[in-house]
Amino acid sequence: MTELLTPVVDDDGAPFWEYAARGELRVQACAAAGCGAMRFPPRPCCPRCGSFAAVWRRTSGKGRIWSYVVPHPPLLPGYAALVPYHPVLVELADAPHIRLVGNLVARAGAPLDSVAPGRLRIGARVQAVFADQGGVVVPRWVLERP
Amino acid sequence: MAPPDGTAFLKDSTAIVGIGRTPFARRLPESEKALACRAVLAALADAGIAPSEVDAFASYTMEETDEVELAKAVGAGDVTFFSKVGYGGGGSCATLAHLAAAITTGQATVGVAWRSRKRGSGPRPWTDTTAQLPTPAQWTRPFGLLRPADEIAMLARRYMHEYGATRDHLFNVALACRNRANQNPAAIMYERPLTRDMYMTSRWISEPLCLFDNCLETDGALACVLVSAARARDCRHRPVYVHSAAQGLPAQHHGMVNYWNDDPLAGPAWTAARHLWKQADFGPEDVDVAQIYDAFTPLIPLSLEGYGFCGRGEGGAFTEGGALETGGRLPLNTAGGGLSEAYVHGFNLITEGVRQLRGTSTAQVPGAETCLVTAGEGVPTSAVLLRN
Ligand SMILES: [Zn+2]
Numbered sequence: 001m002t003e004l005l006t007p008v009v010d011d012d013g014a015p016f017w018e019y020a021a022r023g024e025l026r027v028q029a030c031a032a033a034g035c036g037a038m039r040f041p042p043r044p045c046c047p048r049c050g051s052f053a054a055v056w057r058r059t060s061g062k063g064r065i066w067s068y069v070v071p072h073p074p075l076l077p078g079y080a081a082l083v084p085y086h087p088v089l090v091e092l093a094d095a096p097h098i099r100l101v102g103n104l105v106a107r108a109g110a111p112l113d114s115v116a117p118g119r120l121r122i123g124a125r126v127q128a129v130f131a132d133q134g135g136v137v138v139p140r141w142v143l144e145r146p
Numbered sequence: 147m148a149p150p151d152g153t154a155f156l157k158d159s160t161a162i163v164g165i166g167r168t169p170f171a172r173r174l175p176e177s178e179k180a181l182a183c184r185a186v187l188a189a190l191a192d193a194g195i196a197p198s199e200v201d202a203f204a205s206y207t208m209e210e211t212d213e214v215e216l217a218k219a220v221g222a223g224d225v226t227f228f229s230k231v232g233y234g235g236g237g238s239c240a241t242l243a244h245l246a247a248a249i250t251t252g253q254a255t256v257g258v259a260w261r262s263r264k265r266g267s268g269p270r271p272w273t274d275t276t277a278q279l280p281t282p283a284q285w286t287r288p289f290g291l292l293r294p295a296d297e298i299a300m301l302a303r304r305y306m307h308e309y310g311a312t313r314d315h316l317f318n319v320a321l322a323c324r325n326r327a328n329q330n331p332a333a334i335m336y337e338r339p340l341t342r343d344m345y346m347t348s349r350w351i352s353e354p355l356c357l358f359d360n361c362l363e364t365d366g367a368l369a370c371v372l373v374s375a376a377r378a379r380d381c382r383h384r385p386v387y388v389h390s391a392a393q394g395l396p397a398q399h400h401g402m403v404n405y406w407n408d409d410p411l412a413g414p415a416w417t418a419a420r421h422l423w424k425q426a427d428f429g430p431e432d433v434d435v436a437q438i439y440d441a442f443t444p445l446i447p448l449s450l451e452g453y454g455f456c457g458r459g460e461g462g463a464f465t466e467g468g469a470l471e472t473g474g475r476l477p478l479n480t481a482g483g484g485l486s487e488a489y490v491h492g493f494n495l496i497t498e499g500v501r502q503l504r505g506t507s508t509a510q511v512p513g514a515e516t517c518l519v520t521a522g523e524g525v526p527t528s529a530v531l532l533r534n
Contacts, residue, residue, distance in 0.1 A: 100285075
């Protein structure tokens with residue numbers, strides 16, 4: 001299989017990937033008293049209150065498909081080999097304004113084309129699972145009711 | 147004219163007096179720099195202004211020719227203002243805003259804005275995996291959301307789901323642009339009519355977007371010349387005034403991957419529009435013709451909503467009944483736009499706005515007096531209202 005891109009991790013995002021490697025889906029949240037705003041993508045300070053204090057709050061890993069696309073070539077070779085794969089945008093049940101891009105798969109380790117595009121539906125409930133992508137553990141998504 | 151607090155008004159204080167361009171083609175033999183020089187010299191000749199009088203330049207990112215190279219090649223004088231606006235296609239109209247501000251506040255007298263691009267024969271930016279924007283590189287591209295078309299398709303599917311917009315609405319956009327290109331001998335698609343059957347059976351690029359929902363890939367360059375309103379009255383052509391100008395970067399906006407806020411479908415157009423109309427003497431209902439950035443067809447219904455031509459969710463339905471065609475409610479992209487004339491990061495929309503208000507478009511709206519020109523929706527953007 002040709003290579004897929006791996007996340008280009010920055011200082012702000014590093015904890016997300018460290019938690020993912022442990023099988024946890026965590027989101028950055030403000031640690032200031034009385035604030036607690038969850039934010040994504042991660043950033044140095046809280047856009048609501050300006051605090052630089054942050055925690056990584058564990059989520060249930062539950063969400064719903066907010067939208068999805070089915071890309072067709074021309075694509076980078078690793079992805080062209082997986083057509084018809086289908087990036088999904090998952091709205092987190094714990095923080096609806098946070099929508100993670102990911103891939104819907106039949107089970108944790110299954111390839112990106114393991115679910116037929118016809119199975120996708122906006123609003124479908126999904127659950128986060130974790131899989132290795134080029135040496136980095138990334139979240140993937142499975143249907144709650146396959 | 148000046149408000150009592152001493153600040154300067156931009157309203158009608160400057161005018162576009164010259165426009166120029168190279169031919170458009172999938173492949174042009176000359177370099178981007180040579181094309182830029184040709185477009186700038188053509189615009190100055192159109193204005194009847196000597197290159198040595200140019201003292202201001204404005205461009206926007208993904209422009210490979212810088213001010214130093216351009217100024218010395220075309221023979222500009224001493225330059226006292228130069229500006230480069232970010233976000234690629236979102237910056238086209240901001241070049242006019244920056245030049246208008248510089249001229250109105252006395253920092254310069256003759257401004258040139260330009261765009262030169264070899265996107266037809268050059269590489270597709272998304273194929274470069276080493277020079278990625280940080281947010282997509284970490285959070286979206288690894289999952290196969292690789293190209294601008296994929297990023298916009300994600301919003302487009304949600305838009306269609308939420309508001310009942312259809313592929314026929316997107317076709318209406320593609321068709322209006324193509325019909326105008328069929329009247330414009332300079333357009334890449336001049337001799338290539340589009341039918342609904344061609345649209346509905348074309349190959350997918352990123353479902354729900356097909357080939358004809360995507361802009362062209364073009365080599366070409368354009369430029370325009372801006373001076374004060376007082377000087378404009380002595381120039382060769384009827385002045386086209388910059389009536390209002392605005393940039394827009396909304397709170398909690400994330401660029402083309404605008405997925406992490408309460409309302410991803412209300413983008414930069416809304417922010418730019420509020421400022422644009424606040425400064426203007428007229429409103430959306432008074433716009434005679436619009437040149438709206440069309441890298442992808444869904445940007446048109448979104449922009450129609452953002453700039454106030456219809457309500458939220460009504461952008462698809464707005465396109466029905468020939469509304470975007472000549473004689474419709476809002477004639478759109480009358481030279482063919484990025485979808486069918488040329489994709490030069492939206493600068494051809496500016497020059498076509500000028501032609502409409504000079505009365506020299508190949509798809510002239512009779513008696514057009516006002517024109518909205520916008521830059522890319524979905525990225526930090528900009529827009530201008532032009533009037534004659
Ligand atoms: Zn906070």
